Amino acid sequence: MNYNELADNIKIWGQELGFQKVGITDIDLSDHEAQLQRWLDAGYHGEMDWMARHGMMRARPAELHPGTIRVISVRMDYLPPEAQFASNLSDPNQAYISRYSLGRDYHKLIRNQLKKLGQKIEQEVGQLGYRPFVDSAPILERPLAQKAGLGWAGKHSLILDKEAGSWFFLGELLVDIPLPIDLPQTNQCGKCTACMTSCPTxxxxxxxxxxxxxxxxxxxxxxxxxxxxxxxxxxxxxxxxxxxCQLVCPWNREADVTTQxxxxxxxxxxxxxxxxxxxxxxxxxxxxxxxxxxxxxxxxxxxxxxxxxxxxxxxxxxxxxxxxxxxxxxxxxxxxxxxxxxxxxxxxxxxxxxxxxxxxxxxxxxxxxxxx
Known part of the structure; x- marks a missing residue:
């Protein structure tokens, strides 16, 4: 099996399925375990008890799906046309709803497309152990996306891409084949703290x-x-x-609207x-x-x-x-x-x-x- 060629094809298939970007990484998130534990110990997860209940499984994809050695991380843009951010926020008699939720629930849509991607790969390799996830399992999707080259972690903790800003969903396909991995992007936030100073609370x-x-x-x-x-x-x-925090981010100024x-x-x-x-x-x-x-x-x-x-x-x-x-x-x-x-x-x-x-x-x- 030519895994380099397969990786290239996976990215093409991913785009054909509606993903704007596809990256591949290994499953080593050991560098994030201490930070995750500090966050939990500080109580920053609030009443999201499942965050603590799964412990370090979030940083260990192979425990979530045994046999996993690679994660295919995908991005799907969601910025709707005519988002009307300023006009909506400035009218106190109108409800402001986060732009990711103005349309259809993304979970099922992206999961179905990831499943199709897994099936396409399986057709090529013969037998494949795979499992798709979309914000629905104890997995550190943002660090994985960062390692896979989809972007860098902004100071608001969201993944940023210099071409797409942060207006996108993430999804993961866990697989058990030794695909070549991608390089992470360089952090481009510099000294900007706009997201931090703009947070209402x-x-x-x-x-x-x-x-x-x-x-x-x-x-x-x-x-x-x-x-x-x-x-x-x-x-x-x-x-x-x-x-x-996304509205004030300079990288979001030129983000494309969704094709979905x-x-x-x-x-x-x-x-x-x-x-x-x-x-x-x-x-x-x-x-x-x-x-x-x-x-x-x-x-x-x-x-x-x-x-x-x-x-x-x-x-x-x-x-x-x-x-x-x-x-x-x-x-x-x-x-x-x-x-x-x-x-x-x-x-x-x-x-x-x-x-x-x-x-x-x-x-x-x-x-x-x-x-x-």
């Missing part, structure tokens, strides 16, 4: 290290409890995920006002989110996230009414609704106070001499 505690407990993506997606009160106002209108129509914005999100999304009942939520990654957080967590955003929105009688209409569903949701109602009422008081001051200034101004 200061979740990037040091270069490449994220405290998930502070991260809006974790709080809105992985965490189903009571969001710390000191973080709620910092979440703004972000109801599912957060893209801020499945990742384009769902029609239901074309006009995503907070009030309209908050009025969905559970059947509405399940129907509208069919095929979406958002569906897995469930209706109550969806309402919880929007309640926080409504609390951060400008005062509106309509917001007061819609918040009150959702009281009594659950204790966790009630806590966030009562906070949002308090925020709205405080804004109303401030608005009334400012209106009275403006009226008083106008009255006083009218009584003053023209040359005063």
């Amino acid at each position: 200061n979740a990037i505690v040091e270069e490449g290290v994220i405290d998930a407990r502070l991260c809006i993506s974790y709080l809105t997606i992985e965490f189903n409890g009571i969001i710390p009160e000191n973080l709620r106002s910092k979440m703004g209108n972000r109801i599912y995920g957060c893209d801020d 129509e499945a990742f384009h914005r769902k029609d239901i999100f074309q006009d995503a006002s907070l009030i309209s999304l908050f009025q969905w009942n559970e059947p509405d939520f399940l129907k509208n989110m069919e095929g979406s990654a958002i569906r897995r957080i469930g209706h109550q967590q969806w309402l919880r996230n929007i309640a926080v955003a409504l609390g951060n929105a400008p005062f509106s009688e309509s917001i007061i009414k819609v918040l009150e209409s959702r009281l009594g569903i659950s204790n966790v949701l009630d806590i966030h609704i009562h906070w949002a109602l308090s925020e709205q009422r405080n804004k109303h008081k401030n608005l009334e106070r400012n209106t009275k001051l403006e009226r008083l200034v106008r009255i006083i101004g009218k009584g003053l001499p023209r040359d005063a």
Whole structure:
């Protein structure tokens, strides 16, 4: 078997299957084990217990799939056309949803394509032990992607590529054949710290290290409890995920939009006002989110996230009414609704106070001499 030729063919087949880049690496992640343990010991994984439960298996692919000696790492771009980052974030009455989740759930799509890639390789080699993974197993996909030459780890911990920025998904195909490995890219971040300084909650505690407990993506997606009160106002209108650290990254300025129509914005999100999304009942939520990654957080967590955003929105009688209409569903949701109602009422008081001051200034101004 000419493994060099096979590796070249694998990259061609991968692109034919919709992957923008394919790289190959060995399975040695021993250099990352100490860092992973420090991250876990610091509690930065929050309530994602599975992170600690699998221990160092995340850094040992062969324990996940015995016989593995190589990992084929793939990239699939997801940036949708007309992403509307600035206009969406700047309108506090509209919901901001992380751009990776505006379309179809990527897990099944990429896994199916990886499976097809494995089957294609098997046709060539006769017998192949392989297993595809897409963000669904205890495996350090970013270090593997870095070793495979797909990019370097940015200070926000995401993989960056000088041609594609960071707007892409990763996937892995574990195989048991001795393919030649690719060289990693050189880190190109330099002294730039834009991602660190732009994080709304200061979740990037040091270069490449994220405290998930502070991260809006974790709080809105992985965490189903009571969001710390000191973080709620910092979440703004972000109801599912957060893209801020990517938005300011210079390498993302020239990133191409995705060629996968499945990742384009769902029609239901074309006009995503907070009030309209908050009025969905559970059947509405399940129907509208069919095929979406958002569906897995469930209706109550969806309402919880929007309640926080409504609390951060400008005062509106309509917001007061819609918040009150959702009281009594659950204790966790009630806590966030009562906070949002308090925020709205405080804004109303401030608005009334400012209106009275403006009226008083106008009255006083009218009584003053023209040359005063």
